[in-house]
Amino acid sequence: MSNxxxxxxxxxxxxxxxxxxxxxxxxxxxxxxxxxxxxxxxxSDAQIETRDRxxxxxxxxxxxxxxxxxxxxxxxxxxNGKTAFMLAVTDFLKPPRISEIVCSGYNGHVGxxxxxxxxxDFNVKEVSLNITDSSGNMIEEGQCQPDGTDMYWQYTxxxxxxxxxxxxxxxxxxxxxxxxxxxxxxxx
Numbered sequence: 548m549s550n551x552x553x554x555x556x557x558x559x560x561x562x563x564x565x566x567x568x569x570x571x572x573x574x575x576x577x578x579x580x581x582x583x584x585x586x587x588x589x590x591s592d593a594q595i596e597t598r599d600r601x602x603x604x605x606x607x608x609x610x611x612x613x614x615x616x617x618x619x620x621x622x623x624x625x626x627n628g629k630t631a632f633m634l635a636v637t638d639f640l641k642p643p644r645i646s647e648i649v650c651s652g653y654n655g656h657v658g659x660x661x662x663x664x665x666x667x668d669f670n671v672k673e674v675s676l677n678i679t680d681s682s683g684n685m686i687e688e689g690q691c692q693p694d695g696t697d698m699y700w701q702y703t704x705x706x707x708x709x710x711x712x713x714x715x716x717x718x719x720x721x722x723x724x725x726x727x728x729x730x731x732x733x734x735x
Contacts, residue, residue: 573628600640607724608635617723624669634669643667643720645674645730649699650716653734655708662699663691665720665728674700674720681713691718711735 564570571578590598611617612632621631621638649662665671677688686708691700700720708714714734721727 576628601636604636604639607639608632611635621669638667638669638722639724639726641668642726642728643671643722644728645718645720648716648718648730648732650732650734653704653711653716655704655711655714657704657707659704661691661702661704661716662694663702663718663720664699665718667720667722667728670723671700672721672723674718676702676716676718678704678706678708679715679717680708681715683715686714 566582569580569582571580586594609632611621612635617635618631621634624634625631644666645663646666647662647664649664652660652662661676663674663676665674674691675689676691678686680686687704687706689702689705691702693699694701700718711734715731716734717729717731719727719729
């Protein structure tokens with residue numbers, strides 16, 4: 548794809564020129580690209596699923612643009628030619644993920660801390676954590692709080708646990724569109 552910033556001929560062009568070239572303008576630059584090709588035949592189930600995901604992502608992005616508070620947040624993150632719309636679509640398509648659960652500060656006592664590193668391409672809205680015993684019985688659950696460093700979410704234990712062997716800690720991160728990412732650690 549070629550681009551031009553100050554070309555007198557192409558600077559205000561947009562749209563299709565015959566069946567050969569498409570002109571686009573983004574961030575003050577004009578781009579010339581090949582005309583997109585249309586698929587032949589019936590789409591596969593995977594293609595239909597992907598199209599549905601993009602359709603939902605587009606609806607989410609349009610709702611973001613209609614909400615002044617969310618629009619301001621996405622605009623603040625829009626850099627290098629990206630738009631709030633593009634960021635919102637990407638945010639919808641990429642769920643958050645838990646990259647780490649740090650249990651070194653957890654010894655089964657009330658007040659012990661568990662740290663969770665949750666990552667999203669835009670914003671992690673909330674992180675919850677639950678602790679179960681080796682039989683799957685719930686010991687405790689609750690919301691994590693940001694630790695103030697923008698690196699971790701922190702959970703403070705509220706229940707005394709006599710034996711940590713087989714205890715399962717599950718963290719769930721949620722982003723703005725409501726998608727979740729989950730990770731589990733089993734203590735030995």
